[in-house]
Amino acid sequence: MQQEVVLAMLAKEPSQGSQLRARLDRALGPLGEAMNDGHVYVQLGRLERAGLVAREGPAASADHPGRKVYALTAAGHGRVAEWLSEVSWPKPDLAEFHLKLIAAAAAGLADPIDIVDLQRRELLRRLREVERAAMAEPDRSDAGLLLEGIALRLQADLRWLEACEQNWTDRRSNR
Amino acid sequence: MNERDRPILGARGLRKEYGRQEGLVRAVDDIDLDVAAGETLAIMGPSGCGKSTLIHLLGGLDRPSRGELWLHGRRIDQLSERALAQLRRSDVGFVFQAYHLMDELTAQENVELPVLLAGRSLREARRRAGELLEQVGLAERAKHLPSALSGGQRQRVAIARALANQPVIVFADEPTGNLDSAATLEVLRLFDALHGAGQTFVIVTHDERIAATADRLISMRDGAFVGDTRLTGGMTGRLGAFAGLER
Numbered sequence A: 001m002q003q004e005v006v007l008a009m010l011a012k013e014p015s016q017g018s019q020l021r022a023r024l025d026r027a028l029g030p031l032g033e034a035m036n037d038g039h040v041y042v043q044l045g046r047l048e049r050a051g052l053v054a055r056e057g058p059a060a061s062a063d064h065p066g067r068k069v070y071a072l073t074a075a076g077h078g079r080v081a082e083w084l085s086e087v088s089w090p091k092p093d094l095a096e097f098h099l100k101l102i103a104a105a106a107a108g109l110a111d112p113i114d115i116v117d118l119q120r121r122e123l124l125r126r127l128r129e130v131e132r133a134a135m136a137e138p139d140r141s142d143a144g145l146l147l148e149g150i151a152l153r154l155q156a157d158l159r160w161l162e163a164c165e166q167n168w169t170d171r172r173s174n175r
Numbered sequence B: 001m002n003e004r005d006r007p008i009l010g011a012r013g014l015r016k017e018y019g020r021q022e023g024l025v026r027a028v029d030d031i032d033l034d035v036a037a038g039e040t041l042a043i044m045g046p047s048g049c050g051k052s053t054l055i056h057l058l059g060g061l062d063r064p065s066r067g068e069l070w071l072h073g074r075r076i077d078q079l080s081e082r083a084l085a086q087l088r089r090s091d092v093g094f095v096f097q098a099y100h101l102m103d104e105l106t107a108q109e110n111v112e113l114p115v116l117l118a119g120r121s122l123r124e125a126r127r128r129a130g131e132l133l134e135q136v137g138l139a140e141r142a143k144h145l146p147s148a149l150s151g152g153q154r155q156r157v158a159i160a161r162a163l164a165n166q167p168v169i170v171f172a173d174e175p176t177g178n179l180d181s182a183a184t185l186e187v188l189r190l191f192d193a194l195h196g197a198g199q200t201f202v203i204v205t206h207d208e209r210i211a212a213t214a215d216r217l218i219s220m221r222d223g224a225f226v227g228d229t230r231l232t233g234g235m236t237g238r239l240g241a242f243a244g245l246e247r
Helices: A003-009 A016-032 A038-047 A074-085 A094-107 A112-136 A142-174 B050-059 B081-090 B107-117 B122-135 B151-162 B181-196 B208-213
Strands: A055-057 A069-072 B009-018 B025-035 B038-043 B066-071 B093-095 B169-173 B201-204 B218-221 B223-230
Touching: A003 A016, A003 A074, A016 A112, A016 A142, A038 B081, A055 B081, A069 B201, A074 B122, A074 B201, A094 A112, A094 B169, A112 A142, A112 B181, A112 B223, A142 B169, A142 B181, A142 B208, B009 B050, B025 B223, B038 B081, B038 B208, B050 B169, B050 B201, B066 B093, B066 B218, B081 B093, B093 B151, B107 B151, B122 B151, B151 B169, B151 B181, B181 B201, B181 B208
Parallel strands: B038 B201, B038 B218, B093 B169, B169 B201
Antiparallel strands: A055 A069, B009 B025, B009 B066, B218 B223
């Protein structure tokens, strides 16, 4: 996860690492399991060295990093404002898959339709897992909204695979 | 084969043709199919592949040109019109893309109707409809006309109606085709709960989200099956990776 996420979660109020982690868990629901427990603390350490956050209040002992209270510095606030206004969007790597099919067919190494089929099974398996998790979420939960986004993207990917299969099937019968 | 393992629905060499001679179109081309009790089967394929024709044949809404069809151990492709109508009322349930609710009847009355048509008393129909609307989470909307309900709610009423006479199998033709993403999830949840209670479903769909949650997925092209996949796989705990959290 990007360090800006940890930084922005801290913008609400000065917080301990464990409080940040709890905020992330609420927002991510079952997806939060992917996050390593130490991740937030590693990020906080980096942000502190970069001068974007600072420790507040009485200096806690080094054995209990969880009890330290962190707050944004002025530079930290600036970085959060910048990050919020950035347009970033995850890039699905469709070109790699597309070129895999072309290369496999050109060299006669594998049947592109088999490759598409394998990919489709994997995406259906993922979509099943995402839908199961979405069904278990209460209405209007934060995690439910994220799961909906993942489901819709997987659906779009599956539709493209359908188009790939159709196209490669037509090429084969027209050869 | 003992009773429990016997398929609820079986088709052998099922065929449906339209037109004649040069103009002959085989919409369903020699299909064999077994659907097990409690199974949720999804059928996907491009528009015009014959999947809607197939589901109409399977549910007795249309007659095959050839082949055998068995429902619950009984051969149904040669039934008289009258017997077939009786079967549609009592043994199968249908859910359509456009809901097909009666606009002038309330949600409650829409669900009561098939119970009354099956010859049961008004009291029994009321009780059954009440139970079903409760089950689909619409007890408070019982007195509303369909026009006062959202798309997702209308489809849930239609699902309650399909279940009115405790059908052995429910056929659904694009049940989420008119629904937005949130309403699709409502329908998925409902199907999942009914599946958990042992209901058998055959669903024709373009919606990968329904297909992915079925037990089995059949792909159809030009009137024939080209793929039959059993969908399994438990939770891997890697959901976060699908959202880019692990990198």
